Amino acid sequence: MKKVTFQELSQDYLNQLVKGAFLTVKHEGKVNAMTIGWGTLGYMWNRPIMMxxxxxxxxxxxxxxxxxxxxxxxxxxxxxxxxxxxxxTKSGRELDKIDASGLTLAAPQSEAIETPVIAECELHIECKIVFKQAMDLSLLSDQIASSHYGDGDEHVLYYGEILAAYYTGE
Ligand SMILES: Cc1cc2nc3c(=O)[nH]c(=O)nc-3n(C[C@H](O)[C@H](O)[C@H](O)COP(=O)(O)O)c2cc1C
Incomplete structure (x- = not known):
């Protein structure tokens, strides 16, 4: 395991994000991973934050x-x-996607985090949720609202304070 600097994280994360990364969540013993292609990385409230x-x-x-x-x-x-x-493309409501993908879970490094990481990946970011906000489409540009939310299925933006970021498998 090698700790990653914020600069390395920005470069490697943003390069790969457009191609897809795994967002994993655990709640009450259930673990699910979904692919994300959007998100942000920066500083808020004097903390490193991933949204x-x-x-x-x-x-x-x-x-x-x-x-x-x-x-x-x-x-x-x-x-x-x-x-x-x-x-x-598949939902965790229908199947155990981690098992079906042949992926395995690894324990998080941070004691404050209960969600595991995907062992087959090399870069891992562990976040504690500090803010969440459902999008208010009335505040969004009309163009983006109609191109991305015609069906009304808004995003909820989850802001996580980065407690650990590291590379594995090197
Ligand atoms: C490349 C790619 C990027 C995606 N990015 C997002 C995203 O940023 N946010 C989102 O809500 N869904 C995104 N999706 C769609 C979800 O991954 C997809 O609907 C998934 O089946 C949801 O799984 P779940 O029902 O188990 O949560 C993306 C899908 C792909 C293929």
Missing amino acids: VPVRFSRYTHTLIHEAQSFTVSVPIAKDLKKALTLCG
């Missing part, structure tokens, strides 16, 4: 809405395209 957007319709939302933490696992060198596609 992940989760639409109301996702099973992930059912879990994260009640959870205290989430983790994001990022493939850097390994080709996990098949797993990213499965976790981005």
Whole structure:
């Protein structure tokens, strides 16, 4: 395990995010991973913060809405395209996607985090949820509202304070 600097994190995370990363959540013993392609990374409230957007319709939302933490696992060198596609097209309501993808879970490093990380990925970010906000479409640009939310399935934005960020498998 190697701790990652914020600069390394920004570069490696943002490079891969557009291709997909795994957002994992655990609540009351249930663990689910879904693929994300959007999100932000920065500073708020004097803390390093990662924001992940989760639409109301996702099973992930059912879990994260009640959870205290989430983790994001990022493939850097390994080709996990098949797993990213499965976790981005099937719902955890229907199947255990981690098992079906042949992925395995690893314990988080931070004691304050209960959500595991995806062992096959090389970059891991562990976040404690400090703020969440459902999107108010009346405040969004009309163009984006109609292109992305025509069906009304808004995102809830989950802001996590980054408690640990590290590389594994090197
Ligand atoms: C490349 C890619 C990126 C995605 N990004 C997001 C995202 O940022 N937010 C979101 O809510 N859904 C996103 N999705 C869709 C979810 O991953 C998908 O609906 C998934 O099946 C939800 O799983 P769940 O019901 O188990 O939570 C993305 C899908 C793909 C393939």
